[in-house]
Amino acid sequence: MRYSQMLIPTTRENPAEAEVVSHRLLLRGGFIRKLTSGLYTFLPLGLLTLQKVAAIVREEMNRAGAQELLMPMVQPADLWQESGRWQKYGAELLRFRDRHQRDYCLGPTHEEVITDLARRELRSYRQLPVNLYQIQTKFRDEIRPRFGLMRCREFVMKDAYSFDVSDEAASKSYEVMRDAYHRIFRRCGLDFRAVEADTGTIGGSFSHEFMVLADTGEDTLVICSHCDYAANVEKARVALPEDGMAQEEMAPMARVATPGMKKVERVAGFLGTTPDRVIKTMLYLADGEPVAALVRGDREVQSVKLKNLLGATEVEPMPDDEIWQRTKLPAGYMGPVNIGIRLVADQEVMRMVNAVAGANEKGHHLTGVNPGRDFQPDLTGDLRQITTDDPCPECGGSLTLTEGIEVGHIFKLGTGYSEAMKATFQDRDGTEKHFVMGCYGIGVSRVVAAAIEQNHDEHGIIFPLPLAPFQVIVLNLGVNSEATSRAAEQIYHDLQAAGLDVLYDDRDERPGAKFKDADLIGIPFRVTVGRTWEKEGKIELRRRATGETVTMDYDGAVGRISAMIRDELAGQR
RNA sequence: CGGGGCGUAGCGCAGCCUGGUUAGCGCGCCUGCCUUGGGAGCAGGAGGUCGGAGGUUCGAAUCCUCUCGCCCCGACCA
Numbered sequence: 001m002r003y004s005q006m007l008i009p010t011t012r013e014n015p016a017e018a019e020v021v022s023h024r025l026l027l028r029g030g031f032i033r034k035l036t037s038g039l040y041t042f043l044p045l046g047l048l049t050l051q052k053v054a055a056i057v058r059e060e061m062n063r064a065g066a067q068e069l070l071m072p073m074v075q076p077a078d079l080w081q082e083s084g085r086w087q088k089y090g091a092e093l094l095r096f097r098d099r100h101q102r103d104y105c106l107g108p109t110h111e112e113v114i115t116d117l118a119r120r121e122l123r124s125y126r127q128l129p130v131n132l133y134q135i136q137t138k139f140r141d142e143i144r145p146r147f148g149l150m151r152c153r154e155f156v157m158k159d160a161y162s163f164d165v166s167d168e169a170a171s172k173s174y175e176v177m178r179d180a181y182h183r184i185f186r187r188c189g190l191d192f193r194a195v196e197a198d199t200g201t202i203g204g205s206f207s208h209e210f211m212v213l214a215d216t217g218e219d220t221l222v223i224c225s226h227c228d229y230a231a232n233v234e235k236a237r238v239a240l241p242e243d244g245m246a247q248e249e250m251a252p253m254a255r256v257a258t259p260g261m262k263k264v265e266r267v268a269g270f271l272g273t274t275p276d277r278v279i280k281t282m283l284y285l286a287d288g289e290p291v292a293a294l295v296r297g298d299r300e301v302q303s304v305k306l307k308n309l310l311g312a313t314e315v316e317p318m319p320d321d322e323i324w325q326r327t328k329l330p331a332g333y334m335g336p337v338n339i340g341i342r343l344v345a346d347q348e349v350m351r352m353v354n355a356v357a358g359a360n361e362k363g364h365h366l367t368g369v370n371p372g373r374d375f376q377p378d379l380t381g382d383l384r385q386i387t388t389d390d391p392c393p394e395c396g397g398s399l400t401l402t403e404g405i406e407v408g409h410i411f412k413l414g415t416g417y418s419e420a421m422k423a424t425f426q427d428r429d430g431t432e433k434h435f436v437m438g439c440y441g442i443g444v445s446r447v448v449a450a451a452i453e454q455n456h457d458e459h460g461i462i463f464p465l466p467l468a469p470f471q472v473i474v475l476n477l478g479v480n481s482e483a484t485s486r487a488a489e490q491i492y493h494d495l496q497a498a499g500l501d502v503l504y505d506d507r508d509e510r511p512g513a514k515f516k517d518a519d520l521i522g523i524p525f526r527v528t529v530g531r532t533w534e535k536e537g538k539i540e541l542r543r544r545a546t547g548e549t550v551t552m553d554y555d556g557a558v559g560r561i562s563a564m565i566r567d568e569l570a571g572q573r
Numbered sequence: 574c575g576g577g578g579c580g581u582a583g584c585g586c587a588g589c590c591u592g593g594u595u596a597g598c599g600c601g602c603c604u605g606c607c608u609u610g611g612g613a614g615c616a617g618g619a620g621g622u623c624g625g626a627g628g629u630u631c632g633a634a635u636c637c638u639c640u641c642g643c644c645c646c647g648a649c650c651a
Contacts, residue, residue: 012585016586151651319575
C-alpha cells in the first residue's frame with residue numbers, strides 16, 4: 001500500500017479527549033475516529049489491525065474444531081423473555097420496536113439465538129459436541145463508555161458456544177477452549193494471565209478471565225508468586241487460618257459513649273484498641289433490599305462476593321442519605337446487635353472475641369461484643385477483599401496485586417439456557433436431554449487497545465509483529481530523486497512479492513516527518529532508502545521495538561528481511 | 574444515575590472573571606519559492622452562526638436561565 005493513497009490522518013498533538021495511552025495513540029496514529037461516545041469508526045489502518053487479531057482468533061478457533069457462523073445483531077424480545085434475561089439484563093440491553101410494534105434488542109451476546117438454533121437443528125447426541133462461533137459487532141449500552149476501544153458501546157467480539165451431551169464432555173470442551181485462548185493471546189504477543197473469575201450476568205458455574213497485564217486495566221488480579229494461582233480480586237478466595245481463634249474469656253457487653261467517632265480508626269484509637277478488634281458494619285442494597293455486611297475493621301467488603309453469597313443479581317452500597325430513611329440506623333454507629341435487618345458476616349468476624357461494634361445509637365458503641373452470643377448472622381462466608389497480606393489460598397505462598405485488562409472470558413454454562421429454552425437432544429438411550437453449554441468470548445477490538453497499552457513508548461505504538469497492520473514500512477527519503485525512488489519502489493514491490501504486508505511511504509514529506517509517523521503507527525520493521533543508498537548502495541533496516549539498526553547491501557536485502565520476518569512469526573506460532 | 578471538569582477554525586489552546594473596533598495564537602490545510610536523515614524556512618492565502626435556545630443590555634464569546642454534547646471518578650463488562 002502506498003502511504004500517499006491511504007487515509008492515515010496522524011496528528012502531532014494529543015487529542016484532548018483521550019487520557020489513556022491506547023486511546024491517545026489510536027487517535028494520533030489515525031487508526032480510529034470517534035463518532036460519538038462509545039462509538040468509533042475504524043479507519044483503514046485500524047481496520048487492518050483489527051483484521052490481524054481476527055485472523056489469529058479465527059485460525060485458532062478453527063484449529064480447535066469450532067465452526068464459524070454469523071448470527072443477526074437484531075434479536076427478537078421473545079427469545080430473551082424465554083431465557084428470563086429480558087427482565088434481568090437491565091439497561092445495558094438496547095431495546096427498540098419495529099413498525100409492527102414488536103420488541104427487539106441489539107445483541108449484547110448471543111446465548112439466546114444460538115440456543116434457539118441448537119434446539120431446532122441439533123437433534124441427536126451423534127451431532128455432538130458442537131462449538132459454533134462468530135466474529136461480530138456487539139452492542140452494549142454501557143453506563144459509561146471510556147478509554148477509546150477499551151470500553152465501547154459497539155465493539156467487535158468473537159463469541160463461541162459449545163453444546164455437549166454431559167457435564168464431563170462440557171468440561172472437555174471448556175478445556176479445549178482454554179488451550180485455544182492461551183494460544184491466541186500468546187500468538188498476539190501479549191503478556192497475560194488466565195484467572196478465576198466471577199460469572200456476572202452471563203451466568204454459569206465456572207469461569208476464567210484472560211487478563212492482559214497493564215496499568216490501565218480496569219480489573220485487579222491477585223497472582224501467587226509461588227504457584228500458578230491467579231484470580232480476579234472479585235473472586236479470590238480468602239483462606240481462613242486454622243488457628244485464628246483468640247484465646248480470651250468473653251467479657252460482658254458494655255455500652256460506651258463515642259461522640260463524633262464514626263471512622264473505625266478513630267473509634268479504635270479512642271477506646272485504646274486496634275481496628276482489627278472492631279466489627280465494621282456496611283449497609284448495602286441487594287436487589288433493593290437492605291442488608292448489613294460485617295467485616296473486621298481493617299478489612300474491606302468485596303461487593304461481588306457479597307452478591308454471590310446472597311444470590312442477588314445486583315448489590316450496591318446504600319447511599320448515605322438513604323440509611324436513616326430506610327433503616328432508622330445512625331450512619332457511623334451501626335452494629336450487628338439487634339440491628340433488625342438482614343445480616344451477613346465475613347467468616348473472620350465469627351472468630352472475633354470481645355469486639356467493638358456500633359450500638360445502633362448515635363454517639364455510642366458497644367464493647368465486649370461476641371458473635372454467636374450477642375448476634376447471629378443470617379449468613380456467613382467469605383465476604384472480604386483479599387489483600388497482599390493474605391496467603392495464597394492454594395499453596396499459602398505470598399500474593400501480589402496487578403492491574404489487568406479483560407480480553408477474554410470463558411464460562412461453563414451448564415444447562416441453564418437449554419432448560420429455560422427447552423433445548424434438548426436425544427441421547428443414546430433414547431431419552432431427551434438438555435444440552436450442556438459453554439460460552440467463550442474475546443474482545444477482538446479490545447485486544448487491539450490492550451496490545452497498545454502493553455507495547456508503546458514515548459514515540460508511539462510498538463505493535464507485536466502478528467498484530468501490526470503492516471509488517472514493514474519502506475521509507476523513500478528521496479522522492480525527488482529518480483534513482484532513489486526507483487530503488488525504493490523496487491524494494492516495496494519485492495517485499496510485497498515475498499508475501500509481506502508492506503506500507504510504502506512515497507509521500508513528498510521531509511525525512512523527519514516520515515520517521516515520526518513510522519514510529520507513531522508502530523510498524524515493526526522500517527526500511528530506509530535514502531542517503532546511505534545514494535552514497536554506498538546500502539539500505540537500512542531498523543526494528544521499532546529495539547531501535548536496533550543494520551545497514552545491508554541493496555542486493556539480497558529483500559531476501560534477508562523477509563526471512564527475518566518469517567522466522568519471527570514462525571517462532572510465535 | 575451521583576460527583577468533578579470542558580465545549581471558541583480540522584487539531585491543540587488563549588480571550589470570559591472586570592461586556593465595547595474586524596475574535597486571536599500554534600499546528601495542520603492551499604499557492605509559490607526554497608529545503609530534504611528525526612515533525613525546516615520565507616512570502617501569500619483559505620477557514621469561525623464562539624455547542625444550541627432564550628433572556629439582560631445601546632451593545633454578549635464574555636453576565637443570567639434552560640438545554641445538548643464530550644471527558645474524568647464510581648456501579649457494569651469483552
